[in-house]
Amino acid sequence: MVDLDLVRAHPELFEAACKAKNIKLDVKAFLALDEKRRKAMAEVQTMQAERNAVSKKMPTLKDKAEKEKVVKEMKALGEKLKEQEAALAVLEADWMNLQLRLPGIPLPSVPKGKDDSENVEVRKHGKIPTFDFDPKDHVALGESLDIIDIPRGVKIAGARSYFLKGDGARLEFALLLFTLDHLKKKGFTAFIPPLLVNYEAMMGTSYFPGGEEMAYAVGVKKSRTQAIESDDVYLIGTSEVSVTSYHGGETLAITDLPKRYCGISNCFRREAGTYGKDTHGLYRIHQFQKVEQVILCENDPDVSANMHQEILKNAEEVLQALKLPYRVVDVCTGDMGQGQIYKNDIETWMPSRKCYGETHSCSTFHDFQSRRLNMKYVAKDGTKKFVHTLNNTCIASPRILIPILEMYQQKDGSVIIPEVLRPYMGGQEKIST
RNA sequence: GGAGAGGUGGCCGAGUGGUCGAUGGCGACAGUCUUGAAAACUGUUAACCCCGCAAGGGGUUCGUGGGUUCGAAUCCCACCCUCUCCGCCA
Numbered sequence: 001m002v003d004l005d006l007v008r009a010h011p012e013l014f015e016a017a018c019k020a021k022n023i024k025l026d027v028k029a030f031l032a033l034d035e036k037r038r039k040a041m042a043e044v045q046t047m048q049a050e051r052n053a054v055s056k057k058m059p060t061l062k063d064k065a066e067k068e069k070v071v072k073e074m075k076a077l078g079e080k081l082k083e084q085e086a087a088l089a090v091l092e093a094d095w096m097n098l099q100l101r102l103p104g105i106p107l108p109s110v111p112k113g114k115d116d117s118e119n120v121e122v123r124k125h126g127k128i129p130t131f132d133f134d135p136k137d138h139v140a141l142g143e144s145l146d147i148i149d150i151p152r153g154v155k156i157a158g159a160r161s162y163f164l165k166g167d168g169a170r171l172e173f174a175l176l177l178f179t180l181d182h183l184k185k186k187g188f189t190a191f192i193p194p195l196l197v198n199y200e201a202m203m204g205t206s207y208f209p210g211g212e213e214m215a216y217a218v219g220v221k222k223s224r225t226q227a228i229e230s231d232d233v234y235l236i237g238t239s240e241v242s243v244t245s246y247h248g249g250e251t252l253a254i255t256d257l258p259k260r261y262c263g264i265s266n267c268f269r270r271e272a273g274t275y276g277k278d279t280h281g282l283y284r285i286h287q288f289q290k291v292e293q294v295i296l297c298e299n300d301p302d303v304s305a306n307m308h309q310e311i312l313k314n315a316e317e318v319l320q321a322l323k324l325p326y327r328v329v330d331v332c333t334g335d336m337g338q339g340q341i342y343k344n345d346i347e348t349w350m351p352s353r354k355c356y357g358e359t360h361s362c363s364t365f366h367d368f369q370s371r372r373l374n375m376k377y378v379a380k381d382g383t384k385k386f387v388h389t390l391n392n393t394c395i396a397s398p399r400i401l402i403p404i405l406e407m408y409q410q411k412d413g414s415v416i417i418p419e420v421l422r423p424y425m426g427g428q429e430k431i432s433t
Numbered sequence: 434g435g436a437g438a439g440g441u442g443g444c445c446g447a448g449u450g451g452u453c454g455a456u457g458g459c460g461a462c463a464g465u466c467u468u469g470a471a472a473a474c475u476g477u478u479a480a481c482c483c484c485g486c487a488a489g490g491g492g493u494u495c496g497u498g499g500g501u502u503c504g505a506a507u508c509c510c511a512c513c514c515u516c517u518c519c520g521c522c523a
Binding site (some may be wrong): 038041042044045049051055058067071072073074077078183397427 | 451
């Protein structure tokens with residue numbers, strides 16, 4: 001959600017943002033509707049004012065004939081009002097639908113571009129490895145070590161499904177726990193959040209409206225064997241949804257800020273519209289586990305910019321501890337989400353793909369989400385302001401298993417366990433057949 | 434799943450058809466008193482939206498949505514949520 005006064009005063013900013021982000025939205029049409037809506041509101045409110053004034057007088061009317069006359073008039077007014085209110089409700093619904101699709105305006109520093117091919121590399125870390133043997137990819141490694149079973153995952157759950165098994169399952173939890181401990185040292189509070197959330201949480205974090213087909217809705221209308229009522233809850237695609245919504249509707253004290261939160265959760269993604277894309281292995285799947293950093297801070301661009309760097313650094317430190325080569329990119333306008341105004345991806349080197357693959361995504365929203373979530377704080381001057389929100393992945397598995405397995409594989413087909421993870425695996429040093 | 438109770442302002446709680454955005458209390462804020470504080474006393478104290486440069490005016494909101502009515506916190510219907518008891522269960 002955006003500042004409507006700003007839209008009215010400077011529609012061109014939002015038109016430019018729509019164009020840059022490839023959002024099909026007619027800002028002028030929205031403003032025309034906004035005008036129409038306000039006109040209709042004025043009419044309705046005038047009628048309501050009259051009704052209220054007469055109603056207030058009603059008990060004082062003693063004369064029976066006069067009273068009857070007034071009642072008759074009010075009845076007519078009431079009917080007309082009902083019609084106008086219904087018409088206004090239609091306008092409001094259309095208005096809201098457009099209003100929720102207005103984009104956050106990218107910061108001036110964000111590179112212009114149409115899609116991820118135009119993201120701009122900021123820095124690289126680590127050395128791209130060479131192997132003195134014929135390296136396997138993570139699928140082959142997972143299969144030979146019996147730690148990943150994709151065919152059986154597909155058998156029971158369909159495409160993009162998998163089992164992690166044995167040391168594969170343990171390795172994932174080691175990664176998650178290591179990351180949680182890392183963030184604990186950085187002052188983050190961990191959350192195991194609801195995985196099923198209501199529409200408001202999806203809307204508040206700006207996944208809805210627009211991203212409905214990306215989320216699993218729970219309670220199918222009809223199964224093969226029986227009709228089931230929908231529960232109107234949705235499986236989160238990231239704990240950002242639950243954790244950012246945690247203080248929704250609240251007014252925080254400035255001394256409470258910044259909030260450094262992290263959610264650990266399963267994440268569910270329908271991956272609609274990605275048919276045929278990244279079908280191999282564990283890169284793009286329907287379910288995974290993630291530790292996500294979430295920040296709520298003051299409504300100050302400098303403060304949130306610093307927080308952005310802080311959570312970016314936290315994630316980089318995890319990759320450095322795992323000794324994985326990665327690069328950081330500035331995400332271009334065309335590859336940003338509706339609400340994001342600045343975004344970095346971290347891409348980790350994946351030997352089998354012979355390229356860097358996105359493993360982290362660090363986003364600044366300013367007050368875009370907090371306006372939707374109605375999440376404020378009392379500023380130094382005593383006024384209430386919307387907080388700034390940010391979030392970044394800290395680790396997401398099993399996608400991160402791709403570089404780990406592939407980078408740490410040995411000639412004999414075994415995989416060395418990264419040193420920092422060994423304490424979380426009972427001191428185990430390698431996975432072998 | 435069965436039975437019952439309930440959802441009112443920052444909090445507690447009154448309010449069963451009209452001068453009710455809502456008595457009272459607590460809290461918070463300001464003032465009087467005090468060397469200072471406490472106590473006491475006095476006053477102020479909701480959010481959102483629309484019009485307006487402003488002063489100000491108007492509207493909406495008593496869980497949510499619908500209905501009855503000239504008029505709804507109050508009556509009717511549906512739904513959501515909370516609590517208590519019983520059953521079932523990780």
